Amino acid sequence: MTDSPVGDRGHQPSIFLANSCLFMSLAPWRSPLARALHRNRSRAESRYPQLATVRPDGRPANRTVVFRDFWADTNCLLFVTDARSDKLHHIAQHSGAALCWYFTQTREQFRLSGELRALTADNKKAAEIQVRYDLWHRLSDNARQQFAWPSPGQPRVATSYEPTDLSESAPLDTFAILVFDPDTVDHLALKGTPQNRWQYHRQSDRSWQMLEVNP
Numbered sequence: 001m002t003d004s005p006v007g008d009r010g011h012q013p014s015i016f017l018a019n020s021c022l023f024m025s026l027a028p029w030r031s032p033l034a035r036a037l038h039r040n041r042s043r044a045e046s047r048y049p050q051l052a053t054v055r056p057d058g059r060p061a062n063r064t065v066v067f068r069d070f071w072a073d074t075n076c077l078l079f080v081t082d083a084r085s086d087k088l089h090h091i092a093q094h095s096g097a098a099l100c101w102y103f104t105q106t107r108e109q110f111r112l113s114g115e116l117r118a119l120t121a122d123n124k125k126a127a128e129i130q131v132r133y134d135l136w137h138r139l140s141d142n143a144r145q146q147f148a149w150p151s152p153g154q155p156r157v158a159t160s161y162e163p164t165d166l167s168e169s170a171p172l173d174t175f176a177i178l179v180f181d182p183d184t185v186d187h188l189a190l191k192g193t194p195q196n197r198w199q200y201h202r203q204s205d206r207s208w209q210m211l212e213v214n215p
C-alpha cells in the first residue's frame with residue numbers, strides 16, 4: 001500500500017463529529033509535525049510512520065503505514081488499510097495504538113499515542129462515508145487493486161491476480177480507513193547540543209499542555 005499519499009486537504013469534509021475526532025482547534029504539536037512533513041517532503045519515507053497496535057494476547061504488533069492526511073479541522077490522522085487485516089482485529093479488542101515517525105532530513109522523531117478506530121462500509125454517518133470515498137478516489141488504480149486481492153495473511157494459493165477495473169468503482173468492502181486520535185505526543189529533535197524534547201498531553205477538557213523535558 002505504498003501509493004503516494006496526498007497531503008492537501010482539498011476534498012475533505014469540513015465537519016466530523018463522530019466519536020472522539022471532534023471539530024476543534026488544532027493541537028500545538030500540529031505545527032512542528034506539519035513543519036517536519038514539509039521540510040522532509042523530498043524523502044518518500046517521511047510519509048511512512050510505524051503504527052503499533054495491541055494483539056489480543058497483550059503483545060505489541062507493529063507495521064509501516066502511509067500517512068494519508070489529517071481529518072480536516074481535527075487532530076486525527078488518517079491511514080488506509082484492508083478491512084481483513086490483523087490490525088482491525090486488534091483494535092476491535094483494544095483501541096490503544098502508537099505511532100513512531102522519524103524524519104531523516106531534519107532528524108526529528110515524533111511518537112504519538114492514543115486511540116485508533118476503523119471506518120468501514122458499516123459506518124453510515126455522512127462524514128464517515130465521505131472521507132472513505134475521498135481517500136478511495138485519491139488512490140491510484142494500482143493501489144485500489146490490492147483491495148480486490150485475496151485476504152491478507154492467508155496462505156497463498158494464486159501467484160497472480162487478474163486486474164479488475166476499479167476506476168469508477170465505489171470503495172470495495174475490503175477498504176477501510178484508520179482514524180488515529182492522539183492524546184500524547186513526544187517530539188525529539190536530535191539536531192543541537194543539547195538535543196531538544198517536548199511532550200504534549202491532552203487534558204480532560206481536551207486542551208493540550210506542552211512541557212519541555214530533558215532529551
Ligand SMILES: Cc1cc2nc3c(=O)[nH]c(=O)nc-3n(C[C@H](O)[C@H](O)[C@H](O)COP(=O)(O)O)c2cc1C
Nearest residue numbers: 001002048061063064065066080081082085086087
Ligand atoms: C512502505 C510501506 C507502506 C505501507 N503502507 C501501508 C498502509 O498504508 N496501510 C496498510 O494497511 N499497510 C501498509 N503497509 C503494509 C503493512 O506494513 C503490513 O504489512 C500490513 O498492513 C499487514 O499488517 P497487519 O497484519 O499487522 O494488519 C505498508 C508497508 C510498507 C513497507
